[in-house]
Amino acid sequence: MILFIKEMKSWKRFWISALSVGIGLSVFATYAEEISVITTFVPVYSWAKGAAGESANVENLLDGAVGPHEFQLTPGNVRKLNSADLIICIGLDLEPWLEAMEAQGALKKEVKxxxxxxxxxxxxxxxxxxSIEEEHAHSGEAEAQNDREEDHSHTHSHGEYDPHIWLDPILAQKCTELIAEExxxxxPEKNDNxxxxxxxxxxxLEALDKELQEGLKNVKDKSFxxxxxxxxxxxxxxxxxxxxxxxxxxxxNVSPRHLSELLKKIESERVSAILVPSADERNRMVRQMARDGGLEIGILETLETLDDGALNVEAYERMIRSNLKVLQRVLQ
Ligand SMILES: [Zn+2]
Incomplete structure (x- = not known):
């Protein structure tokens, strides 16, 4: 009888350990199955969540307070990026810190x-x-002035192309398709998902584009x-x-000459507002310009940083819609 109880106990132990190994393995299997994706900033995060749904783990690198132009990598960020299966960014020199990491060979080869x-x-x-030529065409002298300013304060390296593609919801759709493909x-087993x-x-995003087409069709004769x-x-x-x-x-710094040129063409160009990101709303120069030119100040976000809302799949649409409302109000 004692022997029997002993045997029972050892069987129990066997099953308990077999079960826990099994649970451990299945947790590991589920974990291993999920791709880990890191996006650089808000719009890319929303698109990646849209394409991934529940079938991949999507995390955003920037916390929303700092934009991709001026972000600086910490050693923790480098470790995090190297732990991903896939990093999704805009490129076109928008994320110089990521380009530098790649160029220095600090990004592991296995990370796509x-x-x-x-x-x-x-x-x-x-x-x-x-986009810059058009502005300079009006002011040859201002160009020389700006070149001088660039010499000592040009912290943003410009690539050949303007990287702000995410503000166009049609290009956003193409980006989402590219993400799904990758x-x-x-x-491959989740490709259909x-x-x-x-x-x-x-x-x-198509619905968002329709809303913008419809909502902005009557304000095209005014500018900002x-x-x-x-x-x-x-x-x-x-x-x-x-x-x-x-x-x-x-x-x-903006040269006084450039400011006075902007003030001069307010009437001829039918300019009705200065649109700035919320971080610049209290900017002294913006306030002065609005006062002198009789312009309204509106908040137009570049989506490089996050608004007051949550970072989720809807963030991109929410922020574009908020821009639409502002444009309708100040340009009507
Ligand atoms: Zn920008």
């Missing part, structure tokens, strides 16, 4: 890097000189100034006119 902007058709991209290559998710998400040169793709898609940019080179 998808640069969305560089996968798009070249004729969908806007060359940097095109996820499918990494996990990714495709279906992307199709559904793209339908939402922006703080930075970030809206070329958006303006091109919806036929809006940005008559000038306050800071042609981000984070530089």
């Amino acid at each position: 890097l998808l640069k969305l902007g560089e996968k798009l058709d070249k004729d969908e991209l806007i060359k940097y000189c095109e 996820l499918g290559l990494l996990r 990714f495709k279906k998710n992307a199709q559904e998400y793209c339908k939402r 100034y922006t703080m930075h040169n970030a809206f070329a793709y958006f303006n091109k898609r919806y036929g809006l006119k940005c008559a000038g940019v306050l800071q042609e080179v981000p984070d530089t």
Whole structure:
């Protein structure tokens, strides 16, 4: 009898340990199955969530307070990026810290890097000189002045193409499809899931585009100034006119000459507002310009940082819709 009880105990032990090994293995299997994706900033995160659904683990690197132009990598970020299966970014020199990491060989070979902007058709991209040339055409002298300013304060390296593609919801759909394709290559058995998710998400982006087309069709005859040169793709898609940019080179002082030129053409160009990201709303120069020119100040986000809402699959649409409302209000 004692022997029997002993035997029972050892069998019990056997099953308990077999069960826990089994649970351990299945946890490991589920974990190993999920692809780990890291996106650089808000729009890319929403698109990747849209394409991945529940079939991949998507994490965003930037916490939402700092934008991709000025972000700086910490050793923890480098470790995190190296632990991913796939990193998704815009490319086109938007994320210089990631380019540098790649160039220095600090990014592991096994980590795939998808640069969305560089996968798009070249004729969908806007060359940097095109958007700046237009502005400079009005002011040869201002150009010389700005060149001097660039010499000592040009912290942003510009690539050949303008990277702000995410502000165009049609290009956003293409990016989402590219993401789904890449996820499918990494996990062929989930390819259909990714495709279906992307199709559904793209339908939402199509609806967003329709809303913008409809909502902006009556405000095209008015124009506005922006703080930075970030809206070329958006303006091109919806036929809006940005008559000038306050800071042609981000984070530089604006010359008084450039300001007075902007003030001079307010009437002839039918400029009705200065549109700035919320971080620049209290900017002294913006306030002064609005007062002197009788312009309204509106918040137009570049989506490089996060608004007050949550970072989720809807964040991209939410922020674009909020821009739409502002444009309708200030340009009507
Ligand atoms: Zn930007």
